[in-house]
Amino acid sequence: MEYNNPLEKTYELEIDTQAREHLKPITTWARIIALIGFINVGLSVLRFFMQGPNSGPGIFAGLFGTFIISGAIMVVLYIFLLRFANSTAAGVNTENQDEFNYGISNLKLYFKTIGILLIIGISLVALMIVFGILGALMRG
């Protein structure tokens, strides 16, 4: 038996021919961006280990920590983007609603992660400014 929750909003929108025409290049380019992103992370790892050991051990450890965190974040973002591209394209091609929904959920995760990272980044910069002003006031 199908149960319809009256609180659930219903949409009368379809993934029609025009929407499909837009979704195809979206998924193609999203896939390209994700794959190139993975290659870029790989190249960055290569460059890091080629240039990193030239600096002192303390600096290298600090740089390594930062590098690992930023690299992991980038990989997670590209995974979301790749999943969005693959699942949405598969959903559109095979008319599979579940696959399509899973793809769109990954687009949501992709934008949400970027948004949260932006909030964290801005908060850190704001904190640094506040501590900088406090430090300057305490010194002078």
Next chain:
Amino acid sequence: MEQNTTQSLFGLKVDYESGSFFREATKWARFIAIVYFVLFVLAVSLIIFAGEFASGVFEQLVDQGVLPVSVAEFKAGLYTIVFVGGLIGLTMLALLYRFASLTRQGLETNRQASFNDGLKSLKYFFIISGVLTVLGIVISFIGTVAAFFI
């Protein structure tokens, strides 16, 4: 009979699940576009200010013969980079904002045309991002190859 995977007879539609995913995606996309716009304005102001400030330093470097360009050439180069970069950046932000606004409008009013226009903006956003990513990897590759020889 119930099926595990939904395969609609009438093709794909924006059901409750995908609709809520789209809504949340547009909410975050709009937030990203607005925040980046504010950061963009700040960055452009800072670059222009720094350019004015740095021109004195560059004047000294030109006088000493360290730089092969004049201060006017340096400033023209800096402003060209800021202008071109700014134009691309603003276009991308406008497209992301349009995707967020139109798709959300389409979902709220059940207007197919708005929803499709939103997707169209997302398409152009991804095309520009993709082209920039390809350029980025080419530059990154050249950098890595150069690092081998330095």
